[in-house]
Amino acid sequence: MNQSTCDLIELNHSGDVKLSWDPENPEDVKNAKDHFDRLRGQGHIFYKLTATKKKGEKTDEFPEKESEVVCEFDPKAAEVLSHKALSGG
């Protein structure tokens, strides 16, 4: 994973679509924020994902990620996942 870019992952019919931005680039950050606000207007919910390395995990394995709900765009969040609301079935 490229440490210098941040990702907004949107779950959709194709699986997922990723928007990446450079937190040091103001134009990138603005585009990402506009996209975030647009998704929020459509009712999306956002989770900030943080990788946590646990004992026993090898370096070539994916670490488990912790998550927290976020309401505002954070330009320095490494990974944010968005989805539309679940519905009861």
Add this chain to the structure above:
Amino acid sequence: MPWGTSSTATRYNGYITSNYITTGGSIYDSTDSFDSTYATSGTAGGTVFYNVLTNVTNATVGFAMGFTSVGSYTSARRGFAPDQVSAIRTDFDQVKKDWKRKRAEVKARRLFHKIVGTIRYKRFRELGYHEIVGATGRRYRLAPGQWVKVMTEDDKIEHLLCAHLEFGIPWFDTMIVQHLMITSSKETEKQFLKLANVHDVAGPYPIPELQVA
């Protein structure tokens, strides 16, 4: 709170009050509470309501999200509506036959692996389900395209929960969202429990009266 704005509406001459939470213009959550006098109001609908509530213990009625009781009636649960069964069958057919959908499921499964981590993903592959402990301490088992199983301490299924993304979105994406909602915080887990429809392990039948030998 990220869930949206609350509003209230009444239906059936005020006998049923619906509390909605909307976000982005869509209804995210709704709870119906009913005035029990509707059942004895003498109206045609009230009479049907009365018959259902007095003859069936765990009534399965066609309200949007289930409803809570006013008076002496207990909570009812929603069953499977025929149009929903048809929608699920169509969706499963797509998973089997449509190459774009198959590709999307593979992509979603890879994302699921990245989020839950390799150790848990390998465990999921071995067992066929993804077991998680919610922020409140309850244990759940998730599997793609299946209801969420709420587990008891002695490893039995207590009941089933159904909450999913829009049909057509990969089932592994739904699993990701279920995982995130249940494990992120107590608030998100409670929100999940609130919006998910509850189903008995054995379905709405048999009724307890017929289980007595």
